[in-house]
Amino acid sequence: VIIMAKNKNNQAIWNTRIKKKASTLFEKVGSSIDIDKRLYKEDILGSIAHVEMLFKQKIISFKVKNKIIYGLQKIEKQISKNNFEFNKKYEDIHMNIEKKLFQIIGDEAGYIHTARSRNDQVITDFKMWIRSATKKINTNLEKIVRSSIKLAEKNIETVMPGFTHLKNAQPISLAHYFMAYVEIFRRDQKRFINNVEILNECPLGVAALSGTSFNIDRYYTSKKLGFNNPTNNSIDTVSDRDFVLDFLYSVSVCSMHISRIAEELIIWYSDGFNLIHLSDKVVTGSSIMPQKKNPDLLEYLRGKSGITFGNLFSMLTILKGLPLSYFKDMQDDKEIVFRSHDTLINCLNILDEILKNLSPNKKRMFELADTGYITATDLADYLVKNHKMSFRNAYQKTAEIVNFAEKKKKKLKELTIEELKKIEPKLTHEVLKIFDLKNSINSKKSYGGTSFENVKKMISNYKKKQ
Numbered sequence: 001v002i003i004m005a006k007n008k009n010n011q012a013i014w015n016t017r018i019k020k021k022a023s024t025l026f027e028k029v030g031s032s033i034d035i036d037k038r039l040y041k042e043d044i045l046g047s048i049a050h051v052e053m054l055f056k057q058k059i060i061s062f063k064v065k066n067k068i069i070y071g072l073q074k075i076e077k078q079i080s081k082n083n084f085e086f087n088k089k090y091e092d093i094h095m096n097i098e099k100k101l102f103q104i105i106g107d108e109a110g111y112i113h114t115a116r117s118r119n120d121q122v123i124t125d126f127k128m129w130i131r132s133a134t135k136k137i138n139t140n141l142e143k144i145v146r147s148s149i150k151l152a153e154k155n156i157e158t159v160m161p162g163f164t165h166l167k168n169a170q171p172i173s174l175a176h177y178f179m180a181y182v183e184i185f186r187r188d189q190k191r192f193i194n195n196v197e198i199l200n201e202c203p204l205g206v207a208a209l210s211g212t213s214f215n216i217d218r219y220y221t222s223k224k225l226g227f228n229n230p231t232n233n234s235i236d237t238v239s240d241r242d243f244v245l246d247f248l249y250s251v252s253v254c255s256m257h258i259s260r261i262a263e264e265l266i267i268w269y270s271d272g273f274n275l276i277h278l279s280d281k282v283v284t285g286s287s288i289m290p291q292k293k294n295p296d297l298l299e300y301l302r303g304k305s306g307i308t309f310g311n312l313f314s315m316l317t318i319l320k321g322l323p324l325s326y327f328k329d330m331q332d333d334k335e336i337v338f339r340s341h342d343t344l345i346n347c348l349n350i351l352d353e354i355l356k357n358l359s360p361n362k363k364r365m366f367e368l369a370d371t372g373y374i375t376a377t378d379l380a381d382y383l384v385k386n387h388k389m390s391f392r393n394a395y396q397k398t399a400e401i402v403n404f405a406e407k408k409k410k411k412l413k414e415l416t417i418e419e420l421k422k423i424e425p426k427l428t429h430e431v432l433k434i435f436d437l438k439n440s441i442n443s444k445k446s447y448g449g450t451s452f453e454n455v456k457k458m459i460s461n462y463k464k465k466q
């Protein structure tokens, strides 16, 4: 008997129906165990909830339920201790675990798959996996938020040129810049959390596609596994991979943000701009040019968004035109998600490390801010407020003054009051303070603006929320 059981355990579950051994070619491509073994914890949690429900509904006995749970817990331990041999022949994580259960507890393992299918099983596992991956991502995002706030706190009065089109636009506080990163990554966190809210319906119990004739309690398993409700439609449930797309999209958006910041820091670090220092911990040398310190890591970050966007498009393309219900096509969802997830986690760790090893070149930032007639808008605003001009007239007058300064090769602040009066006779000495960069920054007191006061307040608001 023992020998027979052993032989049985060596065969695929469908061997009564499918007599020939799978072509080795198919075994190679059809098996997903190398990838979906990452779902083992969720798979076991799902199975335990399932058999507890089956017992509560009197579908299986107390003894069978306990035996199965005992076996599953043993398997959990084996896998987490790396003491489990995964077998490609059993295709995926679900079958590997079921097969092992037979080996541990014998024939009663056969009750575990009552009223369920791998189709509902895999989505349940995967939703739970994405739920906890989201938590991990958000913890990493929180680290970046904290590092950005730290940089902001240290640089409230650091003056830098704000750019549009990469041309000097208006002076800003560097802290305001870092607080912009905080907004960006907080939004990413919310996007990930929203996804979890949408996916939080439990697929377990819809079985292959049409539900089951067993008197199961889907509300019970749903609650046990931390979902809000069971899903409403069995066909939709096994067909739906929207939660996968939502996750991949959110990863894409987040890595797009990282890519933008990386590019920005690459520009700031370039010899032309020279606005920041990076410590030796985050730069690399050249094999031929001895003087080089290159921002390779930032370039790595900039490039990786290409991978995550590609993954989103892979999944969209797989789903496009796919009729409802389960198809093998969908099996690739896990590989795609795991790759995107791992890429993002790497990127988040690297970005955080860079933020911790970055310092502004304050002198150079100020010098650059002090060029390009950067306070011209302030002058126009001043004319509106003090000399009763419409903004359009004031804009014109200021442009004339900028033209004049350009011709004289002078900065705005180097113009004398006599020179200014020649263009706008109403002007008095008072106007000269308008060209002061800190004065300009401090005047931007509108909500969300760059004034030192505003920035300080924003930082402390965020710190209270942490």
Ligand code: ARG
Binding pocket: 032, 036, 092, 118, 119, 122, 326, 328, 330, 331
């Ligand atoms: N490994 C499969 C997947 O991830 C599980 C579902 C298999 N269902 C099936 N009918 N072949 O897609």
